[in-house]
Amino acid sequence: VLFVMTDADLDIRRPTLLLDEKRARRNIVSMARKADLARVRFRPHFKTHQSLDVGGWFRECGVDAITVSSVTMASAFANDGWTDITIAFPVNIKEIEVIDALAGRVDLGLLVDSESTVARLAASLQNPVRVWLKVDVGYGRAGVRWDRPEEIRSLSRMVARAKQLAFTGLLTHSGHSYHAQTREEILRIHTESIGRMAAAKAALDGALFEPCLVSIGDTPSCSVAEDFCGVDEIRPGNFVFYDLMQLASSACEAEHLAVVVACPVVGKYPDRRQIVIYGGAVHLAKDTACDARGRSIFGCLAERKRNAWSPRPDDAPVVALSQEHGVVELASDLLAAVHIGDIVHVLPAHSCLTCGLHTEYRLIDGGMVRRICC
Amino acid sequence: VLFVMTDADLDIRRPTLLLDEKRARRNIVSMARKADLARVRFRPHFKTHQSLDVGGWFRECGVDAITVSSVTMASAFANDGWTDITIAFPVNIKEIEVIDALAGRVDLGLLVDSESTVARLAASLQNPVRVWLKVDVGYGRAGVRWDRPEEIRSLSRMVARAKQLAFTGLLTHSGHSYHAQTREEILRIHTESIGRMAAAKAALDGALFEPCLVSIGDTPSCSVAEDFCGVDEIRPGNFVFYDLMQLASSACEAEHLAVVVACPVVGKYPDRRQIVIYGGAVHLAKDTACDARGRSIFGCLAERKRNAWSPRPDDAPVVALSQEHGVVELASDLLAAVHIGDIVHVLPAHSCLTCGLHTEYRLIDGGMVRRICC
Numbered sequence: 001v002l003f004v005m006t007d008a009d010l011d012i013r014r015p016t017l018l019l020d021e022k023r024a025r026r027n028i029v030s031m032a033r034k035a036d037l038a039r040v041r042f043r044p045h046f047k048t049h050q051s052l053d054v055g056g057w058f059r060e061c062g063v064d065a066i067t068v069s070s071v072t073m074a075s076a077f078a079n080d081g082w083t084d085i086t087i088a089f090p091v092n093i094k095e096i097e098v099i100d101a102l103a104g105r106v107d108l109g110l111l112v113d114s115e116s117t118v119a120r121l122a123a124s125l126q127n128p129v130r131v132w133l134k135v136d137v138g139y140g141r142a143g144v145r146w147d148r149p150e151e152i153r154s155l156s157r158m159v160a161r162a163k164q165l166a167f168t169g170l171l172t173h174s175g176h177s178y179h180a181q182t183r184e185e186i187l188r189i190h191t192e193s194i195g196r197m198a199a200a201k202a203a204l205d206g207a208l209f210e211p212c213l214v215s216i217g218d219t220p221s222c223s224v225a226e227d228f229c230g231v232d233e234i235r236p237g238n239f240v241f242y243d244l245m246q247l248a249s250s251a252c253e254a255e256h257l258a259v260v261v262a263c264p265v266v267g268k269y270p271d272r273r274q275i276v277i278y279g280g281a282v283h284l285a286k287d288t289a290c291d292a293r294g295r296s297i298f299g300c301l302a303e304r305k306r307n308a309w310s311p312r313p314d315d316a317p318v319v320a321l322s323q324e325h326g327v328v329e330l331a332s333d334l335l336a337a338v339h340i341g342d343i344v345h346v347l348p349a350h351s352c353l354t355c356g357l358h359t360e361y362r363l364i365d366g367g368m369v370r371r372i373c374c
Numbered sequence: 375v376l377f378v379m380t381d382a383d384l385d386i387r388r389p390t391l392l393l394d395e396k397r398a399r400r401n402i403v404s405m406a407r408k409a410d411l412a413r414v415r416f417r418p419h420f421k422t423h424q425s426l427d428v429g430g431w432f433r434e435c436g437v438d439a440i441t442v443s444s445v446t447m448a449s450a451f452a453n454d455g456w457t458d459i460t461i462a463f464p465v466n467i468k469e470i471e472v473i474d475a476l477a478g479r480v481d482l483g484l485l486v487d488s489e490s491t492v493a494r495l496a497a498s499l500q501n502p503v504r505v506w507l508k509v510d511v512g513y514g515r516a517g518v519r520w521d522r523p524e525e526i527r528s529l530s531r532m533v534a535r536a537k538q539l540a541f542t543g544l545l546t547h548s549g550h551s552y553h554a555q556t557r558e559e560i561l562r563i564h565t566e567s568i569g570r571m572a573a574a575k576a577a578l579d580g581a582l583f584e585p586c587l588v589s590i591g592d593t594p595s596c597s598v599a600e601d602f603c604g605v606d607e608i609r610p611g612n613f614v615f616y617d618l619m620q621l622a623s624s625a626c627e628a629e630h631l632a633v634v635v636a637c638p639v640v641g642k643y644p645d646r647r648q649i650v651i652y653g654g655a656v657h658l659a660k661d662t663a664c665d666a667r668g669r670s671i672f673g674c675l676a677e678r679k680r681n682a683w684s685p686r687p688d689d690a691p692v693v694a695l696s697q698e699h700g701v702v703e704l705a706s707d708l709l710a711a712v713h714i715g716d717i718v719h720v721l722p723a724h725s726c727l728t729c730g731l732h733t734e735y736r737l738i739d740g741g742m743v744r745r746i747c748c
Contacts, residue, residue: 014446014469070698071388089640090640092387092652094386094387094717095387095388113641114642116713117640141699142640142641142643142650266464266466267464267487267488268488272514276515278463278466281659281730282727282730286661323726352697353660356656
């Protein structure tokens with residue numbers, strides 16, 4: 001029988017974010033071990049979980065340096081005792097006063113990719129900060145292009161000459177790996193990225209830039225790659241929970257999936273083989289993954305089997321989301337097994353955005369874990 | 375000069391939801407007047423704003439009956455003194471106890487489209503509720519199909535025979551109108567919808583179903599249509615703020631737009647004519663509207679001119695969103711005018727989802743308005 005409710009589901013009334021703590025802890029241990037073996041610093045990104053408690057699980061694995069994506073998030077984790085924090089987002093000079101205050105109490109890393117921002121930092125900061133030059137190795141979002149040695153050199157020089165700014169190295173995020181469909185494609189992007197980072201670094205020959213660390217970040221590459229040649233630091237974040245997008249590109253296995261949203265079934269429409277769940281864009285987020293047929297889906301039902309979620313993207317995809325409604329298309333056998341009033345588990349396409357819509361995680365073994373609100 | 379910051383922008387540091395109160399009040403007055411002229415009950419949907427204060431603006435226009443999309447939202451507005459509330463979402467029987475308690479203190483309307491739910495309501499509720507049969511006139515999400523008179527009749531009979539359930543009528547949401555590209559297309563859907571509702575109602579001849587009201591809901595139709603023949607009640611929600619999606623389909627004009635997200639510019643990339651803003655999927659929501667070339671965009675910059683926002687979907691579209699970053703593509707003249715450290719105003723594709731990501735609205739004429747957290 002499929003989709004039998006577990007005891008833990010019995011008192012669920014509304015869309016509820018469920019977290020498998022064992023699984024998340026295993027993901028953390030495994031990535032920490034990989035970093036150890038590769039002799040790279042593990043500076044996990046905390047934007048996916050945004051929870052002080054989950055942060056504690058990382059601490060238990062020996063992690064003492066973290067990445068965040070906003071000043072607010074940096075402040076929240078600094079207040080929880082984290083003392084080595086990189087804000088992996090282009091410096092927002094509107095927040096320069098908070099940044100300066102934060103730099104006065106923790107070892108703070110910042111990202112820059114423009115002269116105007118470096119000038120503002122140099123002119124305004126009272127406290128010392130580490131500064132990374134953000135490099136674009138092909139994602140095309142932020143950063144100085146890897147193949148512009150002149151620009152890399154002049155901006156790095158500007159940083160190195162400013163009194164409060166300690167030039168730290170080159171940092172990239174190969175976000176295009178999230179669109180990869182296979183492990184091979186992820187590896188190809190990873191190999192290209194570290195090659196391009198090496199080329200960018202070659203532009204910075206000279207004592208002014210010693211040491212010049214290289215930091216990379218995306219979960220797909222960090223999950224799949226074994227070769228981190230020339231890399232000093234990795235900053236994956238999504239791997240703590242993974243999701244359907246990562247599963248679809250083979251960056252993880254089903255056994256690594258650590259979060260789902262439990263949703264009540266409120267409607268059943270056998271003629272179009274669909275159910276409607278209480279679980280919409282405000283509970284799941286409107287991001288998509290590719291199913292085997294290349295169709296964009298917002299997530300899929302996952303069955304809890306042998307202490308892991310077994311996702312069903314092919315026979316139970318979430319095909320539409322409105323504000324509060326989700327529409328799930330079911331194969332005939334599943335349709336027969338699901339009833340109005342049941343609780344189903346939805347594996348999200350993109351766990352970072354889904355978790356961002358909830359204020360707490362319900363642990364499947366009991367208890368709650370809060371998120372900070374950034 | 376384009377995109378000059380206003381005084382109100384000067385102290386904005388992070389992505390901030392801005393609300394033009396005058397504009398929103400005008401939208402409310404205008405829709406209330408339209409309902410009056412058409413002699414239909416105005417039962418606005420509060421899911422877009424989810425604010426007690428904005429609810430007060432409706433009250434000032436004589437509104438005393440509202441629509442919400444969750445039991446939680448219904449409770450919040452009931453606590454604020456609203457006494458006539460329809461929950462326009464298929465009954466979630468997992469919340470039946472809260473629903474029953476709510477029915478004990480307000481005039482509560484519910485939606486049903488299945489025998490199993492009607493049976494559960496009949497067996498469990500202590501307090502009386504109004505019950506609407508949800509009808510599907512073509513959207514294909516929830517509801518009994520309009521062209522199944524037997525099903526409509528038998529389910530309505532089941533409702534009418536249950537002691538605590540007062541059969542109230544037929545309710546639909548023509549959500550497919552949100553995908554319309556023109557006013558003509560919206561009108562075509564509207565005309566088809568009210569025709570189909572009339573056909574559905576014809577299945578309910580007889581004293582058992584007197585009165586049998588007809589309630590329709592979508593903002594595009596309610597904004598564009600003049601003919602509400604056979605309709606007793608309208609439930610639009612999005613019209614209070616409108617957005618790029620509504621503008622693109624001509625359901626509103628630029629002068630009706632009431633919310634934007636103010637975002638700091640953190641990166642500028644002249645060679646690809648893009649800027650990166652601090653404003654990502656967690657501030658804007660990943661929903662899309664169609665631009666004039668048929669491209670899906672996540673929003674666009676809007677310039678504040680003569681007390682209204684003048685949106686620029688063609689020369690300043692938001693072309694990508696990640697968790698915290700937004701990428702905006704700019705025409706050359708705009709690119710020259712925008713600098714790192716500026717605040718730009720982003721008109722969201724879909725205001726319901728965007729507002730759902732913020733805890734408060736900053737009024738452009740000063741002050742703050744809180745959202746309830748559902």
